[in-house]
Amino acid sequence: MASSCSQALRHHVCKSSRILRVHLQKAWPNRSFVLNPAADQQPAVSSPEEIVIPKKKTWSKEAVLQALASTVNRDPTASDYRFQDDPYLTPKTSSEFKLFSLSQESGRNAAKYFISTYPKYFQKDYAQPHIPCLMPETLEAQLEEVSEAALIERIQMRKVKAAVDLYDQLQQAGTPVSLDVTNQLLDLICFYGDCDPAQENVPEQRNEETVGQENKLSHNKRSPCLVFSFRENNNAERVFALLSEPNTHSYSALIRGMVKYGAYSKAFSTYTDLLNNQLKADVSTFNALITAAPEVKEKYNEKWELIVDLLKQMAEQKVKPNLLTLNAVLKALRRCGTVGKSQAFPVISEMRALSIDPSLASYNHLLSIFYKPGHKGQTDILQEVMNEVSGKSFTPQDPDDAQFFITAVRICLDTKDIEQAYRVHELLGVGENWRLLGNDFQQNIYHARFFSLLCMMENIDVVLKWYRDLVPSVYYPSSNVMRDLLQALDTDNRLDLIPQIWKDLKQLGHGNRQTLVEELLTLMAREKQNQEVQETFAECALDIKKMYDTGDRGKVMMSWTAGSLSDLVSVLLAAQRRQDAWEILKLFKTHNRVPSEELLDKFLTCIKESGDVNQALELVQISAGFCLPGTPKLIQRVQQEFLLSEQQK
Amino acid sequence: MAASVTRPALSSLCKINSNINGIYSLTSFSRRISISSVLSTSAVTTETEAAGRGVRGQRRSKRQAGEPRTERMTVDQDWTAVYPTAASFKPSAVPLPVRMGYPVKRGVPPAKKGNLELIKIPNFLHLTPVAIKKHCEALKQFCTEWPSALDSDEKCVKHFPIQVQSKEFVSAGLSLRNPDVRIVTLKVKLSSLNLDDHARKKMIKLSEERYCKDTDTLTITTDSCPLRQQNYDYAMYLLTVLYHESWKTEAWEQEKTRADMEEYEWEDSPSQKKVLDTLLRMRALGAKDEVEEGTREELLGQPAVQEYRDTMLRLKNEGETEENLQQYKEAVKKLFNI
Numbered sequence: 001m002a003s004s005c006s007q008a009l010r011h012h013v014c015k016s017s018r019i020l021r022v023h024l025q026k027a028w029p030n031r032s033f034v035l036n037p038a039a040d041q042q043p044a045v046s047s048p049e050e051i052v053i054p055k056k057k058t059w060s061k062e063a064v065l066q067a068l069a070s071t072v073n074r075d076p077t078a079s080d081y082r083f084q085d086d087p088y089l090t091p092k093t094s095s096e097f098k099l100f101s102l103s104q105e106s107g108r109n110a111a112k113y114f115i116s117t118y119p120k121y122f123q124k125d126y127a128q129p130h131i132p133c134l135m136p137e138t139l140e141a142q143l144e145e146v147s148e149a150a151l152i153e154r155i156q157m158r159k160v161k162a163a164v165d166l167y168d169q170l171q172q173a174g175t176p177v178s179l180d181v182t183n184q185l186l187d188l189i190c191f192y193g194d195c196d197p198a199q200e201n202v203p204e205q206r207n208e209e210t211v212g213q214e215n216k217l218s219h220n221k222r223s224p225c226l227v228f229s230f231r232e233n234n235n236a237e238r239v240f241a242l243l244s245e246p247n248t249h250s251y252s253a254l255i256r257g258m259v260k261y262g263a264y265s266k267a268f269s270t271y272t273d274l275l276n277n278q279l280k281a282d283v284s285t286f287n288a289l290i291t292a293a294p295e296v297k298e299k300y301n302e303k304w305e306l307i308v309d310l311l312k313q314m315a316e317q318k319v320k321p322n323l324l325t326l327n328a329v330l331k332a333l334r335r336c337g338t339v340g341k342s343q344a345f346p347v348i349s350e351m352r353a354l355s356i357d358p359s360l361a362s363y364n365h366l367l368s369i370f371y372k373p374g375h376k377g378q379t380d381i382l383q384e385v386m387n388e389v390s391g392k393s394f395t396p397q398d399p400d401d402a403q404f405f406i407t408a409v410r411i412c413l414d415t416k417d418i419e420q421a422y423r424v425h426e427l428l429g430v431g432e433n434w435r436l437l438g439n440d441f442q443q444n445i446y447h448a449r450f451f452s453l454l455c456m457m458e459n460i461d462v463v464l465k466w467y468r469d470l471v472p473s474v475y476y477p478s479s480n481v482m483r484d485l486l487q488a489l490d491t492d493n494r495l496d497l498i499p500q501i502w503k504d505l506k507q508l509g510h511g512n513r514q515t516l517v518e519e520l521l522t523l524m525a526r527e528k529q530n531q532e533v534q535e536t537f538a539e540c541a542l543d544i545k546k547m548y549d550t551g552d553r554g555k556v557m558m559s560w561t562a563g564s565l566s567d568l569v570s571v572l573l574a575a576q577r578r579q580d581a582w583e584i585l586k587l588f589k590t591h592n593r594v595p596s597e598e599l600l601d602k603f604l605t606c607i608k609e610s611g612d613v614n615q616a617l618e619l620v621q622i623s624a625g626f627c628l629p630g631t632p633k634l635i636q637r638v639q640q641e642f643l644l645s646e647q648q649k
Numbered sequence: 650m651a652a653s654v655t656r657p658a659l660s661s662l663c664k665i666n667s668n669i670n671g672i673y674s675l676t677s678f679s680r681r682i683s684i685s686s687v688l689s690t691s692a693v694t695t696e697t698e699a700a701g702r703g704v705r706g707q708r709r710s711k712r713q714a715g716e717p718r719t720e721r722m723t724v725d726q727d728w729t730a731v732y733p734t735a736a737s738f739k740p741s742a743v744p745l746p747v748r749m750g751y752p753v754k755r756g757v758p759p760a761k762k763g764n765l766e767l768i769k770i771p772n773f774l775h776l777t778p779v780a781i782k783k784h785c786e787a788l789k790q791f792c793t794e795w796p797s798a799l800d801s802d803e804k805c806v807k808h809f810p811i812q813v814q815s816k817e818f819v820s821a822g823l824s825l826r827n828p829d830v831r832i833v834t835l836k837v838k839l840s841s842l843n844l845d846d847h848a849r850k851k852m853i854k855l856s857e858e859r860y861c862k863d864t865d866t867l868t869i870t871t872d873s874c875p876l877r878q879q880n881y882d883y884a885m886y887l888l889t890v891l892y893h894e895s896w897k898t899e900a901w902e903q904e905k906t907r908a909d910m911e912e913y914e915w916e917d918s919p920s921q922k923k924v925l926d927t928l929l930r931m932r933a934l935g936a937k938d939e940v941e942e943g944t945r946e947e948l949l950g951q952p953a954v955q956e957y958r959d960t961m962l963r964l965k966n967e968g969e970t971e972e973n974l975q976q977y978k979e980a981v982k983k984l985f986n987i
Contacts, residue, residue, distance in 0.1 A: 050798060051796050051798040051799060051808055052796055052797075052798070053796060054793040054794055054796070055793070056793065057791060057792075057793060059791060063791070064788070064791065067787040067788060067790065067791070068784055068787055068788070069733075070787060071729065071780075071783040071784060071786070071787050072729060072730060072733040073727055073729075073730045074730060075726075075727070075730040075731050076726075077718045077721045077722055077726075077731075078718065078730075078731070078742075085718075085739055085741070085742060086739070086741060087714045087715045087716065087717045087718070087741045088712070088714040088715070090715065092715050126823045126824070127823055127824065128823070128824035128825060128826050129825065468721070507715055507716075
């Protein structure tokens with residue numbers, strides 16, 4: 001049931017069978033002149049013991065290192081390998097993690113920028129063997145003259161605007177540009193959407209247009225040109241029109257560019273042009289068109305019919321579909337509602353018949369078709385998918401592969417299926433699948449969902465085992481997840497672990513979240529525990545109090561509420577710390593909060609045990625100060641239970 | 650405090666050969682030092698700021714170090730995961746209460762936190778027996794089986810008398826290459842080669858100091874070529890040439906004088922002449938002075954003379970020991986009938 005935690009994110013590498021290639025080669029030839037080794041003996045001479053020297057094995061350069069690396073598991077107390085292993089320098093909260101990893105990256109980028117901008121200082125090569133990626137790379141185009149070679153160079157350096165300008169110059173000068181080069185130029189323009197890709201190392205030149213466009217897509221990390229819509233006389237169409245005989249490649253580039261940047265109907269009209277010119281489209285064109293199909297039609301049936309139509313045309317033109325076709329069809333089926341559910345499996349079986357194996361992206365689309373968020377249904381699709389997928393190692397073949405794990409764990413969370421969740425997590429440990437978990441943000445989502453599911457479904461020992469394994473080496477939980485953990489503790493009646501959790505909370509940076517802290521206090525104050533647990537609770541409570549007080553460093557300050565104050569007092573009283581409780585009681589006045597009657601009653605009982613009359617009187621005065629309705633009762637109690645002098649009466 | 654102690658050590662540390670621990674330890678250590686020095690200076694400045702300026706705007710609180718990893722390590726954890734490769738000593742990752750260094754005055758050696766002595770020395774925390782077992786298991790797939798016929802050392806030497814040794818080096822640094830890798834050492838026992846007496850003596854003479862008399866081993870070390878394969882070929886070539894040359898007899902070898910001989914020969918030696926002379930004189934005291942060929946052999950054939958000869962040979966070839974001298978004394982006594 002519980003998969004071994006140490007294999008959670010094991011960087012497992014190739015097995016032995018893929019490392020070795022048995023090579024036909026004898027051992028070192030022995031040139032001594034006395035007794036030759038058996039390899040040179042005549043086979044007719046049968047010695048009682050023939051020395052058979054086995055063939056020497058050969059392996060790749062990294063094979064030994066990989067074999068040794070396969071003996072190493074993940075260390076559950078260490079943080080990510082990127083960071084320095086020092087208690088001061090490892091990140092303790094998720095924001096620190098992000099900050100540190102980004103700062104490392106930015107340092108690296110700054111170094112690369114300097115090396116590339118001033119290459120003459122970095123020419124000496126120390127490394128043996130030569131490491132090409134550490135040498136300065138040329139950022140500026142070398143060839144200056146107006147020629148095709150210069151155009152090719154600019155295309156390779158991905159300078160879109162410069163390439164287009166040069167092309168125009170070439171056209172004006174009358175030099176013919178070959179079809180291949182023009183196709184490459186078209187590819188470049190259509191891929192980057194007619195604007196230069198953002199240079200990572202060079203600080204971006206911000207002009208007004210780009211700023212406006214960037215504001216539109218705060219969530220999208222790609223280049224600002226995504227919102228760029230295919231304008232009327234943009235460069236791609238212009239270059240295309242200048243071509244005398246566009247071939248399949250040019251049409252394909254244009255159609256894919258149109259689909260990527262949202263000009264769907266134009267894509268279809270270009271496709272009809274292609275058919276009119278009696279040219280054949282290739283696989284990627286069809287993939288792009290299938291992706292565009294759900295956008296141009298409205299009703300589910302029509303969408304599906306269009307896709308089927310395209311597939312039929314593909315068969316007519318003898319174009320073999322590939323994995324991306326399958327994924328495109330499945331992705332389109334997501335938008336097709338009920339039709340999608342009925343058609344998904346036949347599509348997969350047909351593709352299987354063509355020996356196209358579904359990748360994780362296909363399974364992801366499949367799951368999304370059958371498990372719409374918010375839609376309650378009973379299906380076993382997840383189990384069947386997991387049966388298919390378990391134990392296999394996948395390589396990244398489609399950009400959507402990275403969504404599989406997140407979708408799968410979301411479905412497990414919605415359907416509260418812990419068995420499948422364990423299987424999904426086990427799949428992550430197989431082979432190279434850990435690469436398919438996505439970037440840090442997606443990893444965080446995955447772990448958050450997995451852990452919440454665990455807290456909901458499993459008993460506290462299992463939860464704690466996973467907690468110790470995952471936190472904080474792999475995952476920095478958010479305050480919501482920590483609240484789930486607290487609820488799990490509560491359900492299983494392990495409230496004695498609260499002080500430890502509080503320590504972890506402080507480290508994770510959630511120590512100043514009001515709701516969380518108040519919930520902690522409530523849990524501690526609710527029941528009376530045995531003595532030592534109560535002591536630890538008291539320590540913890542005083543620590544919490546410090547968090548409220550030290551608000552002079554610009555941290556988010558928490559404000560006391562009546563509930564939290566009363567909880568704090570009850571915890572301290574239960575641990576027999578009257579003095580501290582008395583201090584807190586005074587805080588009621590300073591923070592303008594009203595204590596409840598039960599609290600004052602409890603306090604009185606506590607005072608009675610110690611028998612301090614003055615304190616009792618002060619208590620009565622306090623309650624009178626707050627004009628509590630229970631004051632007369634208090635007075636009565638005090639009079640009954642204490643021996644008062646005349647003055648005190 | 651830590652910064653002031655470690656600053657003079659930084660310059661010496663920079664000169665430490667990076668071959669020992671790799672660049673990683675050097676950079677991590679220097680980074681730690683720089684952080685700690687920055688920390689101490691920033692702490693000082695914030696204090697003076699607070700005193701001088703008072704609260705002004707937002708001051709970021711001083712970052713606290715978290716608890717060390719050792720607190721969270723369980724007793725039955727997988728140590729090979731904590732120290733998978735050679736790394737410098739990390740006090741926050743090693744859960745042992747180690748102390749090292751010269752004791753503080755009337756105290757104990759300093760603790761492990763911030764202890765430079767522990768970081769400087771090489772440690773083998775990555776090579777615990779468990780780790781070595783795991784590594785061996787993983788490396789077994791690269792090995793072939795040992796031939797079953799070779800189950801004793803004698804058989805190995807009998808079938809494979811030539812031993813070739815070469816070294817491989819692994820280090821982390823700017824360059825993966827190590828020029829010492831080209832050195833090839835070839836060892837062979839002369840007893841396993843097919844040599845007669847003259848060939849053996851000539852071979853020993855030709856190989857001079859490469860031959861070790863005690864173990865009867867000829868060791869050829871080659872490092873003149875840039876590649877190991879070339880050096881190996883050269884060593885085998887040298888062996889071949891030595892062998893063939895020692896079988897040949899050149900014309901000028903006839904001129905071998907007594908001074909060139911490797912071991913003492915009794916025949917035609919001054920000792921023999923003296924003995925003959927003495928014996929003849931002893932005999933000829935009563936007879937005439939006639940030296941005949943026959944008497945010479947007869948004299949030499951006497952057992953006393955043979956014994957004298959043996960002891961003389963033993964003395965000269967093996968050196969002077971108590972035993973040898975005793976035997977010589979006996980032989981002389983017998984010779985002169987004392």
